[in-house]
Amino acid sequence: MEAIVVQELRKRYGEVRALNGVSFSVREGEVFGLLGPNGAGKSTTVRVLVTLTRPDSGTASVAGHDVRKEPTAVRRTIGYVPQDSGVDGFGTGRENLMLQGRIQGMSGRDLRDRTNELLELVGIADAADRVVRGYSGGMRRRLDIALGLVHRPRVLFLDEPTTGLDPEARVEMWDEVTRLAQAESLTILLTTHYLEEADRLANRLAIVSQGTIVVEGTPGELKALLQGDAVHVELANGAVDQAKDVLAGVGARPEQVIDGRTVVARVENGGRALPGIISALEGAGIVVESVSVSRPSLDDVYLHYTGRDFQSEDRGE
Ligand SMILES: Nc1ncnc2c1ncn2[C@@H]1O[C@H](COP(=O)(O)OP(=O)(O)OP(=O)(O)O)[C@@H](O)[C@H]1O
Ligand SMILES: [Mg+2]
Structure with a gap:
């Protein structure tokens, strides 16, 4: 009912x-x-x-x-x-x-x-x-x-x-x-x-x-839809397209770009994929500001479906 x-x-x-x-x-x-x-x-x-x-x-x-x-x-x-x-x-x-x-x-x-x-x-x-x-x-x-x-x-x-x-x-x-x-x-x-x-x-x-x-x-369903962990790669000089190619080359699926400088990619196991991701980016001469891995959260779900970041949108940015 x-x-x-x-x-x-x-x-x-x-x-x-x-x-x-x-x-x-x-x-x-x-x-x-x-x-x-x-x-x-x-x-x-x-x-x-x-x-x-x-x-x-x-x-x-x-x-x-x-x-x-x-x-x-x-x-x-x-x-x-x-x-x-x-x-x-x-x-x-x-x-x-x-x-x-x-x-x-x-x-x-x-x-x-x-x-x-x-x-x-x-x-x-x-x-x-x-x-x-x-x-x-x-x-x-x-x-x-x-x-x-x-x-x-x-x-x-x-x-x-x-x-x-x-x-x-x-x-x-x-x-x-x-x-x-x-x-x-x-x-x-x-x-x-x-x-x-x-x-x-x-x-x-x-x-x-x-x-x-x-x-x-x-x-649970919403998070499971995303299939895998999110890797956030913040770039020092905004080489977004190049970074996306490198990520795809090591099996990380680029999904979104936040603020023109952070690429979000999805991988099966973030912890295991991270060393390979960092060395591939460095090998391509891309300067990385920070890298983080997160289990799927509702924030990721929101980002995935709207292309926007929930927290900053909520603050009216
Ligand atoms: N009485 C109203 N007159 C004019 N615009 C309105 C009115 N009520 C809502 N709106 C507009 O409609 C949109 C949706 O507003 P609503 O209050 O439903 O949002 P909300 O999701 O509840 O937001 P919040 O999290 O800030 O409470 C907003 O752009 C708001 O400015
Ligand atoms: Mg309201």
Whole structure:
């Protein structure tokens, strides 16, 4: 059973094509990641799915309900945690949850019990009666997630759940989200621009770039697609074409060039191939600045499918 089905979504903002034919589907009970750099179209996709934005064309359904034709039914089944927190800093964590529950039509014992349950579940029970202004970033983000869960949704949308958190809090949040997915038997769609987050958290993921999905699969599948290790050869004087020929001559497949000076090539076993690669380059009179070998990462997957470097693109370079 598919919890989310997205077909050929398109959306423009003036000249900007935010979504340029986005298609993917998410199975029930799955944690699905949309991974992409700044401006890729992740939040826009989520906003279409939670019925806050209408697409120009294409279709999408959540829990079997069409987002355009049955927005009310969609809203009843989903929880949405936006990229920017919506909590009231002057209220306590408990007050924020109770208010959200009332907005969702809950009251009395049911709401009180649910609030206590969620405070425990996201690990902020000890701080429940403190005002949110005094919470750390991680505690706020946990409260945000609890707010999205008050009305017991089946499908939860988490837009950048860990942006702004320090690395330690981020790792804790990953465990939290994994536990929540099981405890509440949720389907979760999360967006992220952290490769490691998608790798650790998502059962399956889609990489988004410039409004389209470039590739989709489990983290393991995506990395296996690349077949072999990546060797990054940084050249001192930019003799890129010559270096490519030399690499190909020793059985390394040149795949990409980054910034006009680093050739990325793929080999079966990077460690074993390295001495041969270095001596062949030196033998050809090519001055090498640095060489490194890496096991396939999602960064390599991104580079392979878009020809661009994820990290620098995310920084807007
Ligand atoms: N309301 C809007 N008006 C104008 N342009 C918009 C609007 N919302 C999004 N865009 C543009 O659409 C593109 C996709 O934006 P979106 O917010 O979906 O990206 P994102 O992948 O969520 O990025 P980030 O990682 O920075 O959150 C961007 O170029 C953005 O500037
Ligand atoms: Mg966004």
